[in-house]
Structures are given as C-alpha cells and as structure tokens.
Amino acid sequence: MATQGKGPGKARNAANALIVSFAIFAGVILINIIGTRLHGRFDLTDDKIHTLSAVSRQTVKDLPDRMTIKAFISSGLQPPLNEYGRHMRDVLDEYAAASGGKVTWEAIDPLAPGKDAEETRTKRDEYKSKYKIRPITLQSVSESKLEIGSDNYLGIALVYGDQIESIPQVASTEGLEYKLTGLIRKLISAKRKKVAFATSEGEISPAQGMQWVNQVVQDYENTSIQLDKPIPDDIDVLISVGAKQPFSDKAKYYIDQFLMKGKPVGLFVDGMVIETPQGMQMPGMDTPRIGRQNDTNLDTLLDTYGLKVRDDLILDGQNVAGPVPVDGQLFLANYPTFIGVNDKGFTPGFALTAKMNALIVPFASSVELTGDLKDGKAAGLTATAIAKTTADHSWRQSGFFVFNPQIKLEKTGEKGPFALGYALEGKLKTAFPNGLSGDGATSNSDAASTLKESPATTRLIVMGSSGLLNQQNLLIQQVPLYINNLLFFTNALDWLAHDDSLIALRSKGMVQRPLVIPQESGPKFWRYFCEIGVPLIVILLGVALWVLRTARRRRFKF
Amino acid sequence: MRNTMTIARREFAAYFNSPIAYIFIVVFLLISGYMFFTEITIGSPQADMRPLFGLAPLIFCIFGPLVTMGLFAEEKATGTLEMLLALPLTDWQVVFGKFLAAVGLIAVTLAFTLPYVFFVSAYGNLDKGPVIGGYLGLLLMAAGYLSVGLMTSVWTKNQVVSAVIGFLFCFALFLFGKLLQVVPPSLAPIIQALSFDYHFQSIAKGVIDTRDLLYYFSLIGICLLIAQTSLESRRWR
Known part of the structure; x- marks a missing residue:
C-alpha cells in the first residue's frame, strides 16, 4: 500500500518539476525574443567609439x-x-x-x-x-x-x-x-572644397608618389598646380609635399600672397635628402646612401612667419619598421630614422592630433620656432607643435650622414625632444613687403598690390618630413601603424580648411594604439614578473596556506 | 540567499584546500602569460588585451568542465551528496551555491592577470572600455562553461565521464563561432546566435549590450535549471 501511495506522489512531483522547468525554459526564450527588440547599449570605450558622436x-x-x-x-x-x-x-x-x-x-x-x-x-x-x-x-x-x-x-x-x-x-x-x-x-553642402597639390618644385602629388590620396581624401576635390603663376581663387587649400628643387622667388611670392588672403597652406619639407651619389651604384651591392642638405630656398619665407626647417636628421630609439636597403635589396627593419611618435608626442588638446595615438615620421628634420614666435606666441599668432620625438631616446644628426642600416647608430649630438612640425594660426606678415622684384615681377606684384598681412584665421602647417606621406613608405600591409599617417594627412586637410569637426569623427575606431616597449631592463623585469613571478606567488600562497592548515590540524590533535 | 552563500563559501574553500585551484590558476597563468607576452613583443603590437582575450576562451572551454566535474559527480561517488541534500536546503540553493564557488575561482584566476593590464598601460595608451568589457565577457563566458560542466556533473557519478561530456558541450559552443564560414548560410545566423564567441566578441569591443548579457544569463540559467531538475529527479525514481 505504501508503494502504491508513493507512486502517484512521485509522478506528480515529476510532472510538476517538468512543467515548471518547461515554463521557465519557454519564459527564457520569450525574454530573449523580446530582448532582441527592446535592448540597450553601454559604450565603455574612452572615445565612445561605438556611440554616435x-x-x-x-x-x-x-x-x-x-x-x-x-x-x-x-x-x-x-x-x-x-x-x-x-x-x-x-x-x-x-x-x-x-x-x-x-x-x-x-x-x-x-x-x-x-x-x-x-x-x-x-x-x-x-x-x-x-x-x-x-x-x-x-x-x-x-x-x-x-x-x-x-x-x-x-x-x-x-x-x-x-x-x-x-x-x-x-x-x-x-x-x-x-x-x-x-x-x-x-x-546638404553646396560644393566640395578644392585642394591644390604643387608640383613645380619636384614634389610628389596624388598623380605620382601620393596615389593613396585619391582613395582617402574624398571630401575634397583635388588638383595639381604649377607655382609659376598666381594660385587661382577657387583653390581652398595649397599643399606641397617633398619639394626637391629651390622654390623660385615667384613661387614663394604666390604662396605668401595665398596665405595673406587667409587661405591655408601645408608644407611637408625635408631638411635633408638621403640619396645614392651618382656613379656609386653597384648592382647587388650595398651602395652608400648619403644625407645632404635639401636646398628648397624656403628659409627666408618661413623665417618671416617664425619657422625654420633645420638641415638635420632626427633619430629616435622609439621607432618602427621601415624599408631599409640591405645587400642591394629593400627589407623591413626597425631603424631610428623611422620615428614612431606616440600619444605623448602630441600636444594635448590640439584638434589636429587630439584623437591620434601614433604617427610615423621617416627621415625627419626638426622644425624650430624663430624670432618673435620663439616661445610659441607672437602678436596675433600661435604656434603648436604637431609632433615631438622622445626626450630620452632621440638625438640630432647634423651635417654629412651615411645611411647604412647594417651599422648601429650611436647617440651623438644634441638630445631631444625635437619638434617635427608646427601648425600656425593667426595673423602672418608678408615676406614680400616691397612686392616681388626681379624675374616674374608684374604690376600686380608691386608693393602697392601686395597684401601685407593675413586675416587672423589663417592657418599654416610646416612638417620637416615628406616621407610620412610618401607612397613608398606607407607599408600599411606590413606595419598597420602607417595608417595613422593617412589619418594625420586627412586631419591636417580638415584643420587647414577650418573643418575641425570631422577630425574627431574620422579617428573613431580607426586609431592605432601602439605598444612601444623599450629594450631596457625595467620592462623585461616586469614581463618576467608577470610571466613567471605571478604563478610563483600563487604556488607560494598555496604552500603557505597548506603549512598553516597542517599546523592547525596538529594543534587540534594535541 | 544565505544558504546559497554558505554552500558557495564551503565549495570555494574546498577548491583552495586541495591542489585543484592552484594547479588550474598556475597552468592558466603560465599558458596565458607566455602567449600574451610573446604576442605583444613581436611585429607592431597594439596597446590592448586581445592576446589574452583571444586565448582565454579556449582555455576556459577546456578547464571549465575540469573545474566543475567534481562538484556533484564526486559527491555522488562518495555518497556525501545525500548528506548534503538531507540538510534544510533546496536543490536550487545547492546548485547555485556550487556554481557561484566555481565562478569565484575563475574570478580569482582572472584577477591574477591584472598585472598584464598594468604592463600594457605603462607602455601604451590602453582604452579601458574594451578591457572592462573583455574581462566581463570572459567572466560571463567562463560562467557559461561552468554551468554546462556543472550540469553534466549532476548526470553521472564518474568525474571523468562528466568532464568529457561537459567538454564536448563546451567545445561545441566554442566551435560554433569558428565554423560560421563553412556552415550552410541558412543555418549560420542560428549557429552564430548560439555561439559563445559571437557574444563575447561583442562585449569585448567595450560595448555592454543587453542582448549579449541576456544570452549568457539565459544559457547559464537554463543549464542550472536542467542541473536542478536532474538533481530533483532522484525523488521521482
């Protein structure tokens, strides 16, 4: 009888348990279906990269x-x-x-x-x-x-x-x-802004050496111009990258007057060029590559604005891989000429680089402030360093320089940090107060027709490297950090064109955050501490607890 | 809840009174530490925790069933389960208490990887969002694996059998996310929605989406419910 009495009770329990389980199971599925429609998201990222800006x-x-x-x-x-x-x-x-x-x-x-x-x-x-x-x-x-x-x-x-x-x-x-x-x-906008790339002084342009611009810079219409005649009024931004010949007075005058109209200019100028001297190339063998001053004849123009591109080469222990010639072939190797600027090298709060964490600047020369602008500020004009090298690991190489990646470079000369470029904003004074004289002078370029001062909103960028934009150096497939250079250039265009708002948006989710671990004993110690020290601590903790437990047991025995 | 926490504390202490917890933590740290530091010192490393978050799911998939295999199977084999269930506790309190103890062990294990975070943030600009999300995702994923392992532990007296069955389930859930390119298109979205990896990747980006949380809580809830129902079934037989 007892067994008979338990039977229905067990069955009832089983049925109840199963019904409740199925009900909960169905409820969970229903909640999930509702949850796919009614949901919320919390973006924890620093820049809220997954949330609308x-x-x-x-x-x-x-x-x-x-x-x-x-x-x-x-x-x-x-x-x-x-x-x-x-x-x-x-x-x-x-x-x-x-x-x-x-x-x-x-x-x-x-x-x-x-x-x-x-x-x-x-x-x-x-x-x-x-x-x-x-x-x-x-x-x-x-x-x-x-x-x-x-x-x-x-x-x-x-x-x-x-x-x-x-x-x-x-x-x-x-x-x-x-x-x-x-x-x-x-x-909603009427027309796209127009960017002109100067090509008359041997510069690289979207047609040659900067082909990537056509893919990346889609918010602007781009064109090439020769600086042998005045820059047309429909040009909104002027860019010159990697000039190899001296700028004529006429070209400098046109750049100057373009600036005086309040139009922005970006100059990416190498202070030094690395080249293989004529007659020294030997097939299959390392040929010496020698650094010499790059005479662009821009010194007087830039000096008027308070800037100078030095004829030096800045080297930094904080560097990334770049193309280096070994035994007549190009290999990818870390070398101090491929300067890796991280977030600490950017000016905090500066819109152009605010969201950037890295910039690769190959074969860079330093850019310095001169005259009244030496301290970064002059009447109505502000200079902001765009990127700086490290303080402890960078140094300056001046004068004659032999580029041989197989030889380890010793730190010599003046130590960093060095500014690799400046952005100027404000009123600029003309470098041609008396107008253009000599070859190319016309009635439109005499002292009376020459604009003497730019509006307060004028912007100028001068970087001491063209290599950061050169197609040959942008090894994005092998070194993804180089994508930051494309980001930098498009940011620079936006900043020059007074379209700062898109800068923050562009960088969202695309920013590289490089991890730069110096080859020193400190980081190595912490690495081994994490790899071996922490497991050892766990083992020691285990042993200590075991000893304590055993001692406690012994006390209980007696 | 007090009863649940009592069980959880007892089980948590039991882990650390035996070599299991230490072996698990040390093996996890040695593997993850070696792989993590190897990966962040070659090529062009980024200041993020992806090397850890990429590897840990596989380790937890293997270790999850090993950690939980003894929770019920061993007690069944030694007969201590009947004593435990004779106490004034509900089956749910026992199941949930043991589950919390196992999650506690994983949380302690993950806490020992925090020096990696400090290392990376010392030499790069680490975004804290994906780190918080990654750790939360790992904890939820591990909790999912543990709930599966606990469920299979209730089914058998044999710890090895429990671990093997648990591992097969966990591995299937792990593998779902990796097979999406080779399954028929009609099945892919369903398999993806079921995969641990898909929801983990979403949280590890630094976005806490209620849909991902709901998935993990649902899966954990269902596995623990099955475990409780399986435990309760002794009263029907």
Missing part, C-alpha cells in the same frame, strides 16, 4: 529638410554581415533619434520577391541603378561543397530631395559613422 548628432539635428535613409539588408545575411547589419540598425536608430524627426530610416530586403517576376526584376534594377546597391559575395557551403554566393545585400542610400548618396556595400562597421555623416554633409 556629437558632430553626427548636430549634423542631423541641423538638417534644413527631411532625409530618408534606405537600409538595404537582405534576409538571412551570412556572418559576419549579420553582425554588421545589427550594428547598422543600431547606428541608424541613433541618427533617427538625434535628428528630432528629420531623419527616418526604413529597412528594405532586396531579395524579397515582388507580386510577380516582372516586379521583382524592376525593383532589383532600381536598387542597383538608382541606389547603387551592390551584392556582397561571400563563400558558403552547400551540399558539402564550397561555393561562391552572391545573395547578401548590406548597403545604405541617403535620399535628400532629389539627391541620392550611397554606401553600396557595408563590408565593415569601421568608419561607418564617418562615412554616413560625411555623406549627409555632402548632401
């Missing part, structure tokens, strides 16, 4: 008219695209919320079938031609075979009035906010 918020808040964003997200997105899709939805939600109703977004599945085949085809053609949306091809497995699929769509089109701008493929979440805000600004 103030610039983006302000941009959409200030929209003059309504904007519709079409998010093309195909159903059944393959990983990692589905993660990007989730990120994209979150970002668009934030834009819509920040706009106060001016931005609305809708999700469109380009693979959704229409009422009939004709409608399906028409819609897909429209997505392709009107909104420029392209499929993203990923490999997939079907029936145990690896196949190339093309059924993933993840793109964005921004519709503003009758204008449409697109991101045809969102193949990464990195920089998505920058692209979106950039496109929104492009849609």
